[in-house]
Amino acid sequence: FSGGERHFPECRFATFVRDMDELNDPAKVFTMGLDHFRLVNPNSMTAPVYKASRDRQIATALYERLPVLVNRSDGIEVKTWPVKYVRMYDMANDSNQFRTVEELQEKEGAWPEGGGRWRSGAGVWVPLFEGKMVQAFDHRASGITTVAGNLYRSGQAAAISDEQRHDPDHVAASRYYVLDKGHLNIELAIKDVTSTTNSRSLIACLIPPVGAGHTLPLLRLEISDALERAKAQAILAATLNSTVVDFVARTKILSNHASWYVLEQLPVAPPELFQNTVFGKRTAAEIVCSAVLELTYTCRDMAPFAADLGHLDERGELLPPFVWDDARRQMLRAKLDAVFFHLYGITDRDDIRYIYSTALHG
Structure with a gap:
C-alpha cells in the first residue's frame, strides 16, 4: 500500500461496522497486506471481506494448508482439479433455441417421451x-411456473411436494426445453444467484443430461474415464457444499453471484488427499462418493451417475434410486462436514462451532 512516498506493509481493516467503538475492538479489527491478498486471492489480488479477525485467522490457516482450485497468478493455469467453467445457454442470447410445452406441441409437433423429455421430427427435447x-x-x-403478466420475473420457482420428492420418477417441471444435440452428460452445476446473507452462499448439485441456463453454470470435469469423472464430480460437489468452503466463499462473494473468479480461488483439497486420508477401513474419497451418491441418486434421471459409480447389483444391473429421507440426508451432510473439517485441518471444536455460527447468522 502506498501513497506518494509513504508505504505501508499492512493496513487495519474492519467491515460491517455499526458503531465507532467497534474500531477499538480487537475481535472486529484486523490487519492485512499484499501478502495476504496474494495468499487467499492469488488471481485477482483483491481484499477478502472478513467480518471478524477470527475469520482472517481461520482463512489464513486454510490457505496455508491447501491450494486454490485454479491458480493463474504466474500467467499459466495450475488446476488442482481438471475443471472447465462452462455456461451452456444464455437465457437471452440463446432464447431462439428454447421451446415451451405449448410451442413443442404446436410448432414442433412433439409428444412426451417420459422423464421430462419430448420427441419430435427434429429429435429429442430435454428440460432447460x-x-x-x-x-x-x-x-x-x-x-x-410461468406467471402471466410479470414481464421481469415471469419464471417463478414452484417447490415440489413431499409426495413428488418421494417419487423416483418425478421430474421437476421446467418452463423451457432445448434440443438434445448429442453432447449432454451428467454435470456439476453451481447456483449462480446468491447472497452472503443467505444461510448458504455456495450451492452445488449434480444435474442429469439436460440443458442449463446461465444462472446455472457448470464446472465440467475434463476426465475421459467415466468412473474417475463421476468420483471427481461427487468429491467436488461435496467440497462446494461443505460448511467450511461456504465459510470461505462468504469472504469472496461481493455481489449476488457465485462468479467464476470466486470459485477458482476457493481452497480445495487435492485428489491425493482424499485417496491418502483413511477413516477406519475407508478412504475419504470412498466415504464422500458413497454419501454423495445417496444424496443425489433419488430420481431415475440420475441413473447414469449411479451407473458410472458402479451402483450395481450382483447381476450387474443398476440398483433403484435411494428413498428420500430428510433425517438420513441430514446425517449424511453432517458426515461430509466432519470429513471436510478434518481434511481442511479444522479440528478445534470452538473453531467448528464458530464456522457453523457464521452460517446460521449470515
Missing part, C-alpha cells in the same frame, strides 16, 4: 434447468 430449480445435492428442489 435454471438456477432457481436446484439446491445442494438436489436437482429437483423446485419446478418453474
Whole structure:
C-alpha cells in the first residue's frame, strides 16, 4: 500500500461496522497486506471481506494448508482439479433455441417421451434447468411456473411436494426445453444467484443430461474415464457444499453471484488427499462418493451417475434410486462436514462451532 512516498506493509481493516467503538475492538479489527491478498486471492489480488479477525485467522490457516482450485497468478493455469467453467445457454442470447410445452406441441409437433423429455421430427427435447430449480445435492428442489403478466420475473420457482420428492420418477417441471444435440452428460452445476446473507452462499448439485441456463453454470470435469469423472464430480460437489468452503466463499462473494473468479480461488483439497486420508477401513474419497451418491441418486434421471459409480447389483444391473429421507440426508451432510473439517485441518471444536455460527447468522 502506498501513497506518494509513504508505504505501508499492512493496513487495519474492519467491515460491517455499526458503531465507532467497534474500531477499538480487537475481535472486529484486523490487519492485512499484499501478502495476504496474494495468499487467499492469488488471481485477482483483491481484499477478502472478513467480518471478524477470527475469520482472517481461520482463512489464513486454510490457505496455508491447501491450494486454490485454479491458480493463474504466474500467467499459466495450475488446476488442482481438471475443471472447465462452462455456461451452456444464455437465457437471452440463446432464447431462439428454447421451446415451451405449448410451442413443442404446436410448432414442433412433439409428444412426451417420459422423464421430462419430448420427441419430435427434429429429435429429442430435454428440460432447460435454471438456477432457481436446484439446491445442494438436489436437482429437483423446485419446478418453474410461468406467471402471466410479470414481464421481469415471469419464471417463478414452484417447490415440489413431499409426495413428488418421494417419487423416483418425478421430474421437476421446467418452463423451457432445448434440443438434445448429442453432447449432454451428467454435470456439476453451481447456483449462480446468491447472497452472503443467505444461510448458504455456495450451492452445488449434480444435474442429469439436460440443458442449463446461465444462472446455472457448470464446472465440467475434463476426465475421459467415466468412473474417475463421476468420483471427481461427487468429491467436488461435496467440497462446494461443505460448511467450511461456504465459510470461505462468504469472504469472496461481493455481489449476488457465485462468479467464476470466486470459485477458482476457493481452497480445495487435492485428489491425493482424499485417496491418502483413511477413516477406519475407508478412504475419504470412498466415504464422500458413497454419501454423495445417496444424496443425489433419488430420481431415475440420475441413473447414469449411479451407473458410472458402479451402483450395481450382483447381476450387474443398476440398483433403484435411494428413498428420500430428510433425517438420513441430514446425517449424511453432517458426515461430509466432519470429513471436510478434518481434511481442511479444522479440528478445534470452538473453531467448528464458530464456522457453523457464521452460517446460521449470515
